[in-house]
Amino acid sequence: MKLKLTIAYDGTNYAGWQAQKTGLGVQQRVEEAMAKIFPGAGRLRGSSRTDTGVHALGMIADVEIPDKEVKMLSAKIALAINAHLPRDIRVMAAARCRADFDARFEAKGKQYRYFIWMGRAMNPLLRHQAWHVTRPLDLAAMRTAAKLFVGRHDFKSLAAARGYEMSSTVRTLRRCEIKRSGPLLTVVIEGDGFLYRMCRGIAGTLAQVGQGKIAPGEIRNILDKKDRRAAGMTAPAHGLVLWKVFY
Secondary structure, three states: OEEEEEEEEOHHHOOOOOOOOOOOOHHHHHHHHHHOOOOOOOOOEEOOOOOOOOEEEEEEEEEEOOHHHOOOOHHHHHHHHHOOOOOOEEEEEEEEEOOOOOOOOOOOEEEEEEEEEEOOOOOHHHOOOOEEEOOOOOHHHHHHHHHOOOEEEEOHHHOOOOOOOOOOOEEEEEEEEEEEEOOEEEEEEEEOOOOOOHHHHHHHHHHHHHOOOOOOOHHHHHHHHOOHHHOOOOOOHHHEEEEEEEO
8 A cells, every 4th residue: 555644844953854875864764663663665755855954844755555564544654653753753644545646746836934033032942943034124125026936937046056957947936925923034935846945045035135135126137147146145944844745
């Protein structure tokens, strides 16, 4: 049988989602936990790859398990896996899915959220989940700039190089908006797909718009230049959360 898992994690202590030779990935921890319950379980296939320090609330993964090893109801599988996981990783839901379901290639879109805490003093409860920006930010300017990211564009200027040439750096954003709750800003970015560190590039650029270092109208020129040096900084990893994957 095949399971669809919804996984949440605090990425502070992990080198991203992917299991790897150097550093500990979240995928490895979940696979180790599953092996204690389902020894014949296959590799987890995640919907996304998150960087070191990035968090997730709605990572989706699929995994195949031999039928003979499944001796509990689907509703209890998440609880069973969680009993073997560290407290900073949790399977939020586990459900049977189609045998041909593919968590990565069937994804129609993703939503990321980037959190910024404004103020001289950082909220200690959010020190691992939000970027502390001490200078005041012009929210109106940031919202004007955010709207210019929406649509189908070449986002090469906002993404970090991966050491190889991408077949295409064109992506479509359906949503890029900023919400405020007191000193906490939430940048909501939703689209059909994302380049390497693209969300952090957008968040960092918007923050510099808010600081007056980049004019809101410059976003069009930044996109047109297709050069990472034209955009703003890459925001720190710990403020980013993979919020939801759409199917």
